[in-house]
Amino acid sequence: MAKDYTLLAKTIVENVGGDENVISLVHCATRLRFEVIDRNKVNFDILKQTEGVITAMEAGGQIQVVIGNKVDQVYDAVLKCSHINSDIQNESKSEKKGVLNTLLETISGIFSPMLGVMCGAGMLKALLILCTTFKWLTPEMGTYRILYAAADSVFNFLPIILGYTAAKKFNCSPFVAMAIAMSLVYPDMTAAFSGGEKLTFLNIPVTLVSYTSSVMPIIISIYVMSKFEKLLKRILPEVCKLFLTPLLELMIMVPATFLVIGPIMDQFGKLLASGYTGLVGINPIIAGGVIGLLWPMAVIFGLHWGFFPIVMNNIATLGKDTLFVITGPNNMAQAGATLGVFLKTKDKKLKELSGSAAFSAVLAGITEPAIYGVTLPYKKPFIIGAIFSGIAGMIVAAAGTAIPTVLGTSLLSLPGYIGPGFVGFVIACAIAYFGSAICTYLFGFNDSMLNKNSEKEENTQLNDEITLKDETLSSIVEGEMIPLEDVKDPTFAGKMMGDGVAFKPKSGCVVSPVDGKVIMVAKTGHAIGLKSNNGAEILIHIGMDTVNMNGKGFDVKVQQGQAVKKGDLLVEVDLQEIADAGYDDIIPVILTNTVAYDQIIPMEYGKKEEQENIIELKVKK
Template identity: 60%
Template sequence: MANKNYDELAKQIVANVGGAENVSSLVHCATRLRFRVVDSSKVNKEKLKQTEHVITVVEAGGQIQVVIGNAVADVYNTIIRVTDVKSDDEGTGNESSEKDKNLINLFMSTVSGIFAPTLGAMAGAGLLKGILILCTTMGWLTNDMGTYRILFAAADGVFTFLPLFLAYTSAKKFGADLFVSVGIAAALVYPDLTAAFKAKEALSFLGIPVVLVSYTSSVIPIILSVYALAKLEKGLKKILPGVIKNVFTPLISLVVMVPATYLVIGPIADYAGKLLAGGYMTIVGVNPIIAGFILGLIWPAAVMFGLHWGFVPIVINNITQYGRDTLFTITGPNNFAQAGATLGVFLKTKDKKVKDIAGPAAISAVLAGITEPAIYGITLKYKKPFFIGAFFSGIAGAITAAVGAGAPALLGTSLLTLTGYIGVGFTGFCIACAIAYFGSAICTYLFGFDDSMLIDNEKKPESPVVPEVKDEMIKAPVNGALIPLSEVPDEVFSSGTLGQGIAIVPESNVIKAPCSGTVITAYPHAVGIRTALGAEIFVHVGLDTVKLGGKYFELLVKDGDEVKEGDSLIKVDIEALKAEGYNVTTMILVTNSRDYEEVLPSAHNKAAAGDTILSCISRK
């Protein structure tokens, strides 16, 4: 994908996630753009999936994840440059929403927001460590050589001073002062106190004994400390006079948070980290073969939903506590398994389009450890190759766990990073990767794929089967003035991205069903209905009203309910919305407009509830 194409691609992606105003935050990892959106009903996932250069779209962990592949960083930078989406550096750090009440979504969102920006540096440093291990093993370098020491500083510095990196990203996530946060992290790795820990000195603060622990390479203490800092700063800004706020807020923050971290947060977090690492080692230690097989087996699904990076804190904590990690080592051969399954498809198929996708995807997975193009472009698409890869990933995971292989740094497993695993169990790990790769390739070639599968996966999209719909009249859900959809001051609605339709300015507080059918979407501010004749109708009350979190709304239906035309769907306090400055214009959309020959809006300027406002004309 050439750079000249990024501008248009970036604009298409942003338009289909609901526009820049619908994006509360955007970060990226190795292959995905991770959007946090204000209103998920504005996201057109189907159109995103059909966008050229987009591999697929996944909604998981409270995020809309647009899988791009190796070019993700360039696409991300272009989005920041050519659209109104702000980079994470310019965010407010306040991303709370209704979906955050789901603890899993909240956890995944927090972890990805904190760790995703650091993964490139950690991956590069980890690979450099692997190269240095190879160089010393082969006798090309020795530990006392200046060349080795400088390169090792480049590799190990990222991990030694990891709290500084995480302080910065945590501050952006929680909305704390960036440089005060980094200052706290710097105090945790300050040479004098690091030396005091190594010398086992007895220190006290105002007579209170300090439990010294090692904060170099640590993860949990600084994240908790920055979270507490964000709360402290919020309180200080409320009570300090404006004339001294800018100086005394950082002063008090440092004076309070650095001792608090050394006295309370750090020791508790260190203990929690040891429990976490110990718990993981216990689980694997009970029966490493079974544990390794289960981890390897389920790992492709974790990658598929983008949940694998949620394990990064455990991996880094393992390295901090034990000097090496086995979790990502056990799951690492999955990259070879999916690469092998994709290679099997590449060798078996005679279809040029499939070969053009499978070849680069297989190479990317085995050389760089980037498996999303292989998974979404090939193995998951044809199902059997995906499950074959998962099975051999489990076999390889069992072998890796049995031999006790591990890595001293965060590594993505690939041919280029194998040297990073030199040490205990290295030979067994290489054998496991080979079994995952060749086993998946051979089994996929023999019985996991043939070109008859292309009938369902390639040929049908070229001649899509249009759902059979019939002519239908859609009624006004409320009394009010009618306005063309193109005049709605919201690009997502006015552009027709979500479907053709019309808008009405409601004059009463009850929004009624514009048609009979089954409720397929139910939010406090919006309801979708599928009719017996095939129309999919979406009623959205007001602009940006999702921000109210249901305030002033009473939803009267739920998913799956059968409703009749004229039944009450939503009660809303229209005057209260206006008083808070919200535009109450209500959109009535036919979200499957493309299935019709035409969707004709009413030519009248006003309508009463029950009047026909849209005519859906089917193809004859």
């Protein structure tokens, strides 16, 4: 039976600021990538502590929630349980970003939706290379030709896919965009280029170039089209807008692309490709070493997306790429470092986490669980992996390995690298994997780091194995207890984060309802997460939208990881400050692990004093 990710999806949506805060949402191989209106509404603390989320960060102008291999299922759950959809483009203005963040966010938005099919096509090419190498198939066979068409068509007709994703990103008609892209790879036009024909448009000479597998011409063309489309929608009469808008777009944009945009971007692409190859050619060993060493840092900050157009441009102009090949062994290095932790640790939970993460990284090339869950929190394994990534990069660059497609690096994809420099690439991957594993095992990790590393200590506290027991929660504040359904917030009232009750406080002293530990403290002080000694996971959320107060009026008395007793003071809050800021001071008390209980029974509603019982919990038998 498939796992239900609805609760996880609802928690993620709530903590990125809700539906109304999301401008767009896409996902790549392991991450949900949100573009939001207001970054201050994103609660990174709760996201990072949420079971099912590896980590959350702001990078490349996006809120990135790292899920791992199940990201597509969580993505689908987000779309089902919210008003967010894959086509959303909120017209509200988001906070200003820098040029680099804007560029990276745009590139990610265009390329990440197509990453799955590109990787699949690349893997199919790799399998076909394996089949021809071992003489199982020959290029003349119908089986080979059909499968090769399936694999190569993605790259040959890449402008059409990019036209669609760029249109989604630039918020214009995707079908008109695809039609423009189709004209660039139309058989008559490709034949004219191959035959060296001289074409004119209204007596203006056309510079024909090859647009198959091209990247930048169609992206720039669709960006210009998006501006033109907005103009047309403003000036055209409603009665003829439906057909006249695409008519004018095709009549103007296709010739403009063939005459101006295409040739200019083709020359720019060639300069970019020659610049990269020239830089690597000066000293490939040094260049490969620097790229390999710095690549892990680029990955964790999401900066690797900025290189994707360069890689695609290399393939389109040179017929091959070396950049992603040089960085490929980084997957093996991080997998090896994670394997070293797996072999060294005696901690049951860390062994389980590192084992599955190491297997996923080496077999499928999915490294986020390894990086964020194992190597990065302990630092030394990550650094060792980066060093061996640099060493491997030097070897790959010196060997001159290159491939004509986009291909992740894993055991399954190694056949795709068969060709010039293949032996050097395999040696580099082996050194990266075994070198990182051995060095991490010998001196890069020991279990004493479990106590020294505060982040891992917090995660351990979150995941302590506790046998759930029946329990009774006491009042958190003096005031009137009301049903959760009466809270004027649909997320809490709809129990999207879990069942519970709420308080209309008369006092600003918020106390613990249980004996247990503090597992989360929001930086702004408006939310506290607790885990009781009997297994109840509790979120106390002080006020609605009070995150926008940035901590003003909140005096937090506890810290994450601290043990507390029932009645211990957690936060002193100035209720007048909340009122003056224009926010509701209602305090929901949520059982975030609601599904673990058979019954959640609120006591009688009305006025409550501290230490009065408020909820009775009955575990499932």
